Amino acid sequence: MRLVRPIGILLALGLTTSVATLAHATYYHHQQSLYQRLGGKPAISAVVNDFVGNVARDHRINRFFANTDINRLKRLLVQQICAGSGGPCQYEGRSMREAHRGLGVRNQDFDALVEDLVRSLDKFNVPSREQQELLGLLGPMRRDVVQSRGYSSND
Ligand code: HEM
Known part of the structure; x- marks a missing residue:
């Protein structure tokens, strides 16, 4: 139980980073x-x-x-x-x-x-x-x- 929270936070952070990277690749690229x-x-x-x-x-x-x-x-x-x-x-x-x-x-x-x-x-x-x-x-x-x-x- 003690480990679940930190892992959950790490997963959430990782997911957020992936989504941001994907958004950057698909959206920002077309802005160039x-x-x-x-x-x-x-x-x-x-x-x-x-x-x-x-x-x-x-x-x-x-x-x-x-x-x-x-x-x-x-x-x-x-x-x-x-x-x-x-x-x-x-x-x-x-x-x-x-x-x-x-x-x-x-x-x-x-x-x-x-x-x-x-x-x-x-x-x-x-x-x-x-x-x-x-x-x-x-x-x-x-x-x-x-x-x-x-x-x-x-x-
Ligand atoms: C989309 C196609 C073309 C573009 C973007 C283009 C662009 C230019 C530009 C920027 C200049 C210089 C303008 C100046 O002297 O103030 C120029 C000059 C010249 N272009 Fe083109 N050109 C194109 C097609 C062609 C083609 C097909 C030919 C011949 C096969 C040609 C022959 C020349 C020649 C001989 C000059 C020099 C004129 C002189 O020194 O008085 N151009 N071109």
Whole structure:
């Protein structure tokens, strides 16, 4: 009888801790921003570096970047992804429509670039949920990046 009370208290404490841990894992985890779940600025920088390397080696699209300042592009891509995923950054570049005006980027070029990005996301083991969220942020930019000449509503 003497032992029952302390054991009961210990069990209750253990149970409370388990419930709190479970609540933390299921609830708090979903509170994290995409930025946090991606791994913050260091992880985003690593992915962007690798991704721009893929693009530079991708003969389908690398001609577009022949005259581009690659370090500036990397910096702006990191800012853009950081800001768009809820991180503490401000994007200082041009609008997507302005930056890609007159380049003649087609849908197939856009698809190639996304493929190069996904290769980097896979390489750094970004889980599919986070990959999908990131692509969900970038996908709608297609209409501003792909600008068909002579089609007045989007050129
Ligand atoms: C969602 C897809 C894309 C995103 C988020 C994106 C993002 C960016 C950003 C942030 C910049 C820098 C803006 C600035 O200079 O102020 C930029 C520039 C540029 N982008 Fe994209 N881009 C995308 C798709 C593409 C595609 C598909 C191509 C071509 C295949 C492309 C080619 C370029 C080039 C050549 C520049 C540099 C333009 C210049 O130096 O004047 N982009 N892009």
